[in-house]
Amino acid sequence: MTSPTPRRTVLAAAFAVAAGAGAVSAVPAAAASPASPSSTPAPTAPAAPTAPKSLVDNAFWTSYADWRSGAARGTRAVAGARPSLVIDTPAGRSDYTDPHTGKAATWEYASWTSPLHRSKVPATEVIASWNAATPAGTWLQIELRGRYADGTETPWYVMGRWTSGDGDGDIRRTSVDDQTDGRSSIWTDTFSVDDPASGLRLASYRLRLTLYRKPGTRLTPVVHRVGAMASDIPDRFTVPASAPGLARELTVPRYSQNVHAGQYPEYDNGGEAWCSPTSSQMIIEYWGRTPSAQDLAWVNPDYADPQVCQAARHTYDHQYTGCGNWPFNAAYAATYRSLSAAVTRLGSLADVETLIRAGIPVITSQSFLKEELTGAGYGTSGHLMTVIGFTAEGDIIANDPASPDDPAVRHVYRRSEWEQIWLRTKRHNAAGTVVSGTGGVCYVYWPAEPSTAQRHALESVGLL
Numbered sequence: 001m002t003s004p005t006p007r008r009t010v011l012a013a014a015f016a017v018a019a020g021a022g023a024v025s026a027v028p029a030a031a032a033s034p035a036s037p038s039s040t041p042a043p044t045a046p047a048a049p050t051a052p053k054s055l056v057d058n059a060f061w062t063s064y065a066d067w068r069s070g071a072a073r074g075t076r077a078v079a080g081a082r083p084s085l086v087i088d089t090p091a092g093r094s095d096y097t098d099p100h101t102g103k104a105a106t107w108e109y110a111s112w113t114s115p116l117h118r119s120k121v122p123a124t125e126v127i128a129s130w131n132a133a134t135p136a137g138t139w140l141q142i143e144l145r146g147r148y149a150d151g152t153e154t155p156w157y158v159m160g161r162w163t164s165g166d167g168d169g170d171i172r173r174t175s176v177d178d179q180t181d182g183r184s185s186i187w188t189d190t191f192s193v194d195d196p197a198s199g200l201r202l203a204s205y206r207l208r209l210t211l212y213r214k215p216g217t218r219l220t221p222v223v224h225r226v227g228a229m230a231s232d233i234p235d236r237f238t239v240p241a242s243a244p245g246l247a248r249e250l251t252v253p254r255y256s257q258n259v260h261a262g263q264y265p266e267y268d269n270g271g272e273a274w275c276s277p278t279s280s281q282m283i284i285e286y287w288g289r290t291p292s293a294q295d296l297a298w299v300n301p302d303y304a305d306p307q308v309c310q311a312a313r314h315t316y317d318h319q320y321t322g323c324g325n326w327p328f329n330a331a332y333a334a335t336y337r338s339l340s341a342a343v344t345r346l347g348s349l350a351d352v353e354t355l356i357r358a359g360i361p362v363i364t365s366q367s368f369l370k371e372e373l374t375g376a377g378y379g380t381s382g383h384l385m386t387v388i389g390f391t392a393e394g395d396i397i398a399n400d401p402a403s404p405d406d407p408a409v410r411h412v413y414r415r416s417e418w419e420q421i422w423l424r425t426k427r428h429n430a431a432g433t434v435v436s437g438t439g440g441v442c443y444v445y446w447p448a449e450p451s452t453a454q455r456h457a458l459e460s461v462g463l464l
Contacts, residue, residue, distance in 0.1 A: 055347070057123065058227065058230075058463070067084070067085045067112070070113055073091040073111045074091035074110025075112045084223055086211070088110065094107055107212040108213050108216075109211060109212045114206050117206070121231060122201030123231055123232050124192065124201060124231070125231050125232075125233075127189060127228060128160070128327060129226075131224045134164045134222075138220060141160070141162075142160050142226065143210070144206070145205060148203060149203045157186050157191060159327070160328070161174050166314070175319045183195075189328070211223070224340075227342075229345065236423075236426060242419060246353040250286070252286045252386060254282065254407065255305050256405050259406065263300070268322045268323040271312070275401045277308065279363045282399055283443075283445045286361060287445065291310050315332045316328075324382075327343055330343050341445045345439060345442070347423075349396075349419050351461050352387055355444065356388075357457065360457060363387075364384065365383070365422070366385070366437075367381050367383065368421040374417060375413060384443075385400045393415075421437070444458075
């Protein structure tokens with residue numbers, strides 16, 4: 001598979017090929033995770049060392065006070081156990097022609113613009129993420145406008161047009177190509193400074209949410225969380241190794257993407273490219289959430305694990321033509337009852353240990369040559385797996401979806417090899433060419449009402 005659209009700078013290619021098995025695993029953009037914009041409390045002391053604070057800045061809006069702090073045009077903050085933002089009185093109407101269906105429609109809309117967030121890290125990349133529900137006939141758009149360190153501003157960049165559905169009354173979920181001001185660009189789901197070596201950095205930004213619904217209805221998207229991660233990860237081929245600090249394994253469902261090879265090729269060329277939604281589904285079910293029988297009624301009854309097909313369909317980005325848009329995967333997970341989700345960067349496997357210790361598995365993105373990860377049996381330019389634990393020696397226990405069947409999904413990988421291929425931002429491919437690595441990207445999904453231990457772990461890695 002080749003993508004018709006350019007990708008962001010963190011990944012040179014957005015697919016992985018498993019040697020001998022023919023598995024292709026689509027992955028997306030670089031990562032984000034939020035932390036409160038209106039106040040920045042000191043993080044709870046972590047159980048293990050955390051990511052260098054100078055490399056990543058997280059901001060999110062999720063509380064009732066957060067929603068009231070922004071500039072509202074027709075939106076309303078709703079208090080409660082899980083505060084949210086909804087349409088109150090629409091600010092107007094807007095026409096939208098869906099580029100993937102050609103269908104033109106008029107929508108009522110309302111918007112909310114965040115306060116200016118001054119990043120602690122002058123950034124080369126920013127990624128937005130969100131948790132929301134969009135009933136049929138509604139959708140939302142997320143935009144970012146940044147201010148460079150020299151005081152000039154970017155245009156409003158579209159970071160995603162998203163809906164959880166894809167029925168006749170919905171738009172097609174999509175990223176937006178060809179956005180640039182000549183100094184920065186949007187690569188699918190990631191804002192990126194075009195030439196980091198120039199010293200240009202983003203100093204601050206605002207996010208804008210626009211909520212849409214069919215005219216004349218009382219429908220509304222319900223947004224529980226929106227935010228972004230700003231980062232400046234330096235070029236690095238190697239990273240310092242972390243010392244093992246935990247032996248624990250979580251019981252996480254095992255799903256193979258390869259059992260879906262050839263199924264539903266309209267979604268990223270079929271199951272062999274579904275590492276991202278397959279990994280997402282494992283963690284969604286770990287937290288006890290599953291799609292309903294009605295949700296799965298469209299899937300061929302002869303197919304195993306129909307919930308993986310459901311995840312692929314509902315993470316598919318119609319512009320990127322893949323299931324590997326990272327914020328879209330997080331947003332899909334958060335459509336399940338009382339789940340929160342974010343895409344972020346972590347600093348070491350010690351951070352992953354902090355989360356595993358609290359019972360929170362982590363989905364990580366990595367790229368490597370076959371000989372760089374002992375026991376994998378394949379090489380990849382980008383692949384997602386779920387980290388479910390650590391052995392007594394500190395090695396990684398991972399559910400690797402690029403496996404021949406579900407029982408074969410559990411693997412043990414060497415800690416030092418894993419940490420290197422996950423955290424580096426530069427590597428050499430099989431031809432000896434320098435290409436990009438992911439720089440510690442991962443997805444984290446957790447209960448909207450975490451336990452005390454989970455809350456402390458999430459705070460220590462910047463997710464709360």
